[in-house]
Amino acid sequence: MTFNEVNTKRRSIRDxxxxxxxxxxxxxxxxxxxxAPSSSNTQPLKVVVATGNTLKEIGKELTFKYNTSAKLAKKNIFxxxxxxxxxKLQPNKVYQTIQGKYFGIYQERRIKTAVGLYKVLGIKREDKKKRHEEMAKNFNFFGAPVAIWIYANPKMKYTALVDTGIFMQNLMLSATNKGLGTCPQGALNLWREPVDKHFSVPKGYELVCGLSLGYPSEAKVNSYRPEKISVEELLVIKK
Ligand SMILES: Cc1cc2nc3c(=O)[nH]c(=O)nc-3n(C[C@H](O)[C@H](O)[C@H](O)COP(=O)(O)O)c2cc1C
Known part of the structure; x- marks a missing residue:
């Protein structure tokens, strides 16, 4: 494949x-x-690769945490x-995603993307049960046989996150080039303890993001191509 083919073929795979x-x-x-490049070539990353029974066990624990957390919404404070x-449902503290709503234009784009995805899946917005089930698939790695967790050293400040992002994109493009699919998942950095239980992650490394890896199925969900903003919208206007 040419670079252009690989670049446009890569999409988040959810089956x-x-x-x-x-x-x-x-x-x-x-x-x-x-x-991938990294700041001063420091490569401040560590990677966990889980497959087979280990992945199954991690998936079970993450799913339990997710389902238990979801049930809590209806309970009293005590x-x-x-x-x-x-x-142990408290999410990781260091590299955390926003819990709940985003804000402004980001919330608008998030909703638009989710609405498009649920349309492809045939799930109505008011069908909370189906939406919950779909979300829960994150913790089962959408059926993928491999999941990868990327840890970075927060002492390297913001460059650790830049380095992680570039590394992940290289990984995803390489996988696409080899006929595989990936889904980067912030959902997989909610809880690190089920992963740490199986792997000796060196002290000081914090979980940034996880991703699922495998061969894409023919499921309709994998045909979803969310809209990207235009170059005009991206560019800052000259004074
Ligand atoms: C940091 C990050 C976190 C993400 N978290 C999730 C996630 O938890 N679950 C999921 O299904 N997709 C997740 N995605 C995938 C995005 O939804 C997806 O990249 C976006 O909708 C654009 O679609 P595309 O990857 O097909 O271009 C994540 C992507 C990134 C970069």
């Missing part, structure tokens, strides 16, 4: 086949990702506090 991805192929993709403590 995978069961076909396994060989360790050799995963390592090739990681090698491509390591070609039940909330007790359950949050008992099941």
């Amino acid at each position: 995978f086949t069961k076909q396994e991805v060989s360790t050799e192929l995963i390592n090739e993709i990681l090698k491509d990702a390591l070609e 039940a909330k506090l007790y359950s949050a403590y008992k099941h």
Whole structure:
């Protein structure tokens, strides 16, 4: 594929086949990702790759946390506090996503993207149950046989996040070039403890983002191409 083909083919994939991805192929993709630039070539990252039973166990725990958290919304404050403590539901603190609504234009774009996605999935906006089930698929890695978690060292300040982003994009484009699909998932950095239980992540590294990796299925959801803003909207007007 040409760069242009790979670049436009890459889309967030939310349904995978069961076909396994060989360790050799995963390592090739990681090698491509390591070609990414990083601030002063510090490469302040650590990566977890989970497959097989380990991935299943992590998925089970994450799903339990997600479902338990969702049920808490209807409970009183004491039940909330007790359950949050008992099941360790507090989200990670360092690199955290916004909990709940975004703001301004970002919330508008988020809704537009979600509405488009649910339309492709045939889910009505008021169907909270189906929406919850769809969201829960994040924690099952959308059926992917591989999930990857990227940790970065926060002592490297903002460049750690820039480096992570570029690394992830290299990884995703490499995967696309090899016929695989990916979905970067902020949902996978909500709780790191189920992952840390299985892997010796060095002290000082914080979880930034997770992603699912596998072969895209023919499911309609994978045809979704959310609209991107125009170059005009992106560009700042000259004074
Ligand atoms: C940092 C980050 C976090 C994301 N988190 C999620 C997520 O938790 N679940 C999900 O289904 N998609 C997630 N996405 C995918 C975005 O929704 C997707 O990139 C966006 O809608 C644009 O679609 P495209 O990737 O197909 O171009 C995330 C993407 C990024 C970059």
